[in-house]
Each structure stands twice: as C-alpha cells, then as structure tokens.
Amino acid sequence: MEDVETTDKLRVLVVEDVDDDLQLCLREMRRNGFTPDYECVDNAKAFLGALSKGKWDVILCDFSMPAFSGSEALSLSRSQSPDVPFIFVSGTIGEENAVAALQEGAQDYVLKQDLGRLTPAIRRALRFAEERRARLKVEQQLRQSQKMEIVGQLTGGIAHDFNNMLTIVLGNLELLELECRLSPEQQQLVQQAMEAGQRGTKLVKSLSAFARRQVLQPQQYDLNAGVSGAMPLLERAIGAHIEIQLRQSRDLWTCVLDPTQFISAVTNLAINARDAMPGGGVLEIVSSNVRITPQESLNAKGISPGEYVCLSVTDSGTGMTALTKEQAIEPFFTTKRVGQGTGLGLSMVYGFVSQSGGDIEIESEVGQGTSVNLYFPRNVIGTTASNPEDRETPAQTSRRLRVLVVEDEPMVLSLAERALQALQHEVITAEDGPQALQQLQADNKIDLLFTDLVMPNGMLGVELARLALELQPELKVLFTSGNPAMLPSDLREEMSRMGPILHKPWTRADLKKALIAALPG
Known part of the structure; x- marks a missing residue:
C-alpha cells in the first residue's frame, strides 16, 4: 500500500455552497502535490447520495451554509462513513464550535483565512485514518483468533471423546461380524452401521483438522507436482460443466506439509467453488512464490512477513457478502441448504494451513467470485521434515505376545x-x-x-x-x-x-x- 505522503490522487467530497471558496481549496491542494478527484454538494440529500457512491479519502466541509449545517454533515458522515476523515474548512466556525466538532469526531478544522494549513491537515488526517484502520484490523484479527482458539479447544475435546465412542461402536460391529453367523439381512444391517460409523470418523477428522489437533505427517513437498497429480480427482469432483485453468510458477519454492491433507484441502476448495457455480464457470488454480513485507503484513494482508508458497483457488461464481466472508472459516457455518453440507470444509482447510505454519486469505465480492489463497512457509533448509510415525517395521509376526x-x-x-x-x-x-x-x-x-x-x-x-x-x-x-x-x-x-x-x-x-x-x- 502506498504511503499517503507520496499519493497524488485524492478523492475529496466537498460540502460547500460558495464556488469561489471551493476553487481556493482545490488550488491549494493542487499547489501542494494533490490531484483532487472531487464532488461538491451543499445539502443533506446530495451529501448522502455522494457518501453512498464510494469510498472517499477525505471530507472537507464548510461550517455555516444556508441549506445545510456543518454539524449535521458531521453527524451524517460519522453514521454513514465513520472511517473517512472529516475536516471543517470555515471562516466562521469559532473556537467553541471547533472544540465541540473535534469532540464529535471531526479530525481537524482550517480557517479559510489560513488555507496554508489545509494540505498539512489533510495529510495528518490521512495518516491518522490509516493508522486507525491498521489498528482495528489487528484488533479484529486478535478477536477472531481468540474466538477460533476457544472453538478449537472445544472441538478438539469433542473429537477425543467421540473417537472413543466410535472405537467401541466400530470395534464391536467388527467382532459381531467376525464371530457370529449372520443372515444376509443381518450382514447388511451391520455393514450399514459400519458405514455410518466411518462417516462419523471422517467428521471427527474434520473437527480435529479445524482444531489444529490432527497428527500431520509433514515432508518436503513440491506443491506443483501435488496439484498436477490431483487433477483427475478434481475434474471428477467438480464435473464437466466447470473449466479448470491451471497456472503454475516454474521456479516454485518447496514447502513442508502433509501431502494427503493438502490434497484434501484443495479438493474441499474445489467443491466449494463448484457449489458457487451451479450453472458452470471457470475454476482457476494458480501457484506462486510470494514475499510479504512488514508493511504489506500490517496494512493489507495481515499475514506475518516472510517468504511463502501460495496456492490460489479462484472461481467465477456468486461470491460472498462481507458478513459471509467474515464467518466463512467458522466450523458448521454454511450457506448451503440443510443436508447439503456440514460447514466444516473451509474450517478444516483453515486448521490444516494454520497447523502447517501458514495462513489463509479470502477475497470475494458478491457477483465477482471468490479467491482463497493458501500461504505455506517456504522451506529454506531443504530437508525433509521428520515424521514421528515413520519407522521400519517387519513384514509380519506370528509370535504370541x-x-x-x-x-x-x-x-x-x-x-x-x-x-x-x-x-x-x-x-x-x-x-x-x-x-x-x-x-x-x-x-x-x-x-x-x-x-x-x-x-x-x-x-x-x-x-x-x-x-x-x-x-x-x-x-x-x-x-x-x-x-x-x-x-x-x-x-x-x-x-x-x-x-x-x-x-x-x-x-x-x-x-x-x-x-x-x-x-x-
């Protein structure tokens, strides 16, 4: 993100009823390096309409106007666009009114007799707004992290207890099948019960994945080769009505992750994309090397600075609202109809990526599709991660223990x-x-x-x-x-x-x- 000090273009909403005063403000901004893209309004209806059109960098407002008061404009801007800096530019505001305006949310005030202060006031307000957005983003990420940690602890405990119960159910069904002479009808009942138990096992694995408490088997991994090898599986999963476009970086770094869980994560993302494109569309899978700077980490992505192998899965589907995007990785949250999904697919992907030391980023707009970006830390050591379960085993034993x-x-x-x-x-x-x-x-x-x-x-x-x-x-x-x-x-x-x-x-x-x-x- 560019620093506000070197930004030429400035989107300015001006609330002013005197054209000469407007032109003086514009000339002052241009003289100090800004190229203002502006709109001028002088009444409440036009002001609200301008606010609804898009994101403004700053609002400059006269305090005293015949048809619209500056105090009313400030109140409307705080309720409709609270993140946009608001600066009064007035010749009649007075000290008492200026102090009250600052208390009510205005960032600054500039006297029309002293427009030399206008550009420094704008730059200061822009810096303050950027710092505030960054701070709010960090606070939001912290709240989300704490919430997910609590839910993760809960689901991890449930997974532990549920696996004990499944062990009893499946184990006894197996013993029943092995030790009893069952009729074909009874055999079918046992098989149906075992299949249901296996589905429960998969559900618990999803819970463990979200809770970041699954046992991974990480190894040095060529992400490009893994995705290429999984293409037949992905094509079967999403159907012929969706075109898959695969774009892979030729010099992709290696990373360390569990290959089986990675393919499961990609499959989940592909199925989610398929469901977002019921009438067909394009699924794009892109791999790339990404370096995230400290500034990008703070202001844009919120991901720790470093070098990452990134896999982006992008669909041309319906997209998400801001609220849906915020809730997307929470367990059991789903926009699908009852019976069509558990709501664990994306949360399982989140858990796997987090447990692998990486991060996940979702970009989406309604009607514009969705892009899910998975970031895995680059493997700079170049060695295969040890797997605690890898050990040499003899082929068999007949020894009574x-x-x-x-x-x-x-x-x-x-x-x-x-x-x-x-x-x-x-x-x-x-x-x-x-x-x-x-x-x-x-x-x-x-x-x-x-x-x-x-x-x-x-x-x-x-x-x-x-x-x-x-x-x-x-x-x-x-x-x-x-x-x-x-x-x-x-x-x-x-x-x-x-x-x-x-x-x-x-x-x-x-x-x-x-x-x-x-x-x-």
Whole structure:
C-alpha cells in the first residue's frame, strides 16, 4: 500500500455552497502535490447520495451554509462513513464550535483565512485514518483468533471423546461380524452401521483438522507436482460443466506439509467453488512464490512477513457478502441448504494451513467470485521434515505376545482385550497408570505395553511408558489415542521415540498392523 505522503490522487467530497471558496481549496491542494478527484454538494440529500457512491479519502466541509449545517454533515458522515476523515474548512466556525466538532469526531478544522494549513491537515488526517484502520484490523484479527482458539479447544475435546465412542461402536460391529453367523439381512444391517460409523470418523477428522489437533505427517513437498497429480480427482469432483485453468510458477519454492491433507484441502476448495457455480464457470488454480513485507503484513494482508508458497483457488461464481466472508472459516457455518453440507470444509482447510505454519486469505465480492489463497512457509533448509510415525517395521509376526492394556474407558478396554485375544495374544489389563505400574513391578514377562495417552489419576500414557521402560528396558510400547495432538509438543516428541501410535477409532486389522510396528525388526 502506498504511503499517503507520496499519493497524488485524492478523492475529496466537498460540502460547500460558495464556488469561489471551493476553487481556493482545490488550488491549494493542487499547489501542494494533490490531484483532487472531487464532488461538491451543499445539502443533506446530495451529501448522502455522494457518501453512498464510494469510498472517499477525505471530507472537507464548510461550517455555516444556508441549506445545510456543518454539524449535521458531521453527524451524517460519522453514521454513514465513520472511517473517512472529516475536516471543517470555515471562516466562521469559532473556537467553541471547533472544540465541540473535534469532540464529535471531526479530525481537524482550517480557517479559510489560513488555507496554508489545509494540505498539512489533510495529510495528518490521512495518516491518522490509516493508522486507525491498521489498528482495528489487528484488533479484529486478535478477536477472531481468540474466538477460533476457544472453538478449537472445544472441538478438539469433542473429537477425543467421540473417537472413543466410535472405537467401541466400530470395534464391536467388527467382532459381531467376525464371530457370529449372520443372515444376509443381518450382514447388511451391520455393514450399514459400519458405514455410518466411518462417516462419523471422517467428521471427527474434520473437527480435529479445524482444531489444529490432527497428527500431520509433514515432508518436503513440491506443491506443483501435488496439484498436477490431483487433477483427475478434481475434474471428477467438480464435473464437466466447470473449466479448470491451471497456472503454475516454474521456479516454485518447496514447502513442508502433509501431502494427503493438502490434497484434501484443495479438493474441499474445489467443491466449494463448484457449489458457487451451479450453472458452470471457470475454476482457476494458480501457484506462486510470494514475499510479504512488514508493511504489506500490517496494512493489507495481515499475514506475518516472510517468504511463502501460495496456492490460489479462484472461481467465477456468486461470491460472498462481507458478513459471509467474515464467518466463512467458522466450523458448521454454511450457506448451503440443510443436508447439503456440514460447514466444516473451509474450517478444516483453515486448521490444516494454520497447523502447517501458514495462513489463509479470502477475497470475494458478491457477483465477482471468490479467491482463497493458501500461504505455506517456504522451506529454506531443504530437508525433509521428520515424521514421528515413520519407522521400519517387519513384514509380519506370528509370535504370541503378553500384552498389558491400559485404558480408562471400560468399554474400550474390554474391546481391546477381546481384539487382542482374537489375535491369539495373552492380555493383562489396567485402568490407569498407577495400576499398570503395579502390574509391571509384579510381572517381568510382559512383552508389550498398549496404553492410552490421556488418562486420569495424574499419569499420562507417555509418563507411564517412561517409568515402565525404567522398570523393563526391553519392553515394547504401543500408544493409542482419540486425539494425540492434545498432548504438549514436547511429550509428543518423547512419545515418538518410545513407540508408534494407533489412532482411534481402530479396527482389528489396524491393531494387527500396529502390533507389528511396535515389535523389533
């Protein structure tokens, strides 16, 4: 954004009934480097009409006019265009009226006998207005951030508890299917219930993504290659009635992000764009390198200064109102009819980008389409990010294990016990960390500790594993959780060094694979 000191053009709304006085003001502005684009009015109706036409840089107003008072003009401008600086230019305002005008919201006053003060007053008012807009923008971003953080904490907690319930539902349905002789009709009922449970799993993943509490698997990533590879998927998702235009920077920087979650985010944006263009249109996907300066960060984008890889997804659809744009990333907010969307698509994109260290910017106007810009920090190190779940695993194991299962949810504990027994393993159970330590102190023949991460009685799963390994250094560890990102980052790092994690809800096949990952090669 240009500094007001070097700006030549100035959009001025002048409230004046004497043409000679108007010309003197215009001559003074031109003499001091401004090129005024102006409109002059002298009554309330014309003033309101001029305010409604567009954004003015400054309002210059006489104080005493036959058909319209300056005080009335000031009141109307504060209610209709409060961000536009208002300066009285008068020969009869008087000190008492001038002080009252400043108290009511005028930025300054200039006497017609001393128009040499006009240009400095305008420049000062423009600077003040710019600083005020920047301050209000920062305050708005802070309020939005605080609101989203509160909602994120809430959804993260819901995701944790809901994953426990889904583990019970899906696990028992799977055991029912495996252990019982079901008729075709009963088999169909079980399958329908499992499909509904899987849909619930996807919903919880969306909640975790918005809350920025999903477990990502970041790596050095070529964003261009990822988008190109996803084009067949995107074309199927949006249909033949929408043309996709792909424009990619040839020298695009790399970034560090989770490829699967990135493609999911792009797909969500493409589907939103499709829904905004029911009659067809153009979807433009553009990649670019972006450097955001401190001045741009403060005055325009509100994004931290730095170097970013930017992906812009732009549609030619219906666009958004200012209110809709403000609410767009909030969870469960949707403009679609009931049953046509959860309202989690854009909030999930926001959560993923934020968790990846980036930011999101939405530009939209009604009837002009929407552009969603995703900013990912440039990878300046040039190394692949480590993934705590990447570890070498043997192909299989037929060894019968003695497993200590630690879980505070009784039904999940029972399910884990039955699932492990079905895999021919011996099971010992405990309801919390202290009880598990007693078992380990009394039994040195336990092969594997299978523990939940978040448990009551003052001991988390990571803390239990740390103490367990002090007692039995050869012990193998497998963690499980409905939302492992609830742990502080230092504990997640410690967890990654001890053993793999099995995410809830899990199936028996997932459990079998996780057991293999936890065993020595």
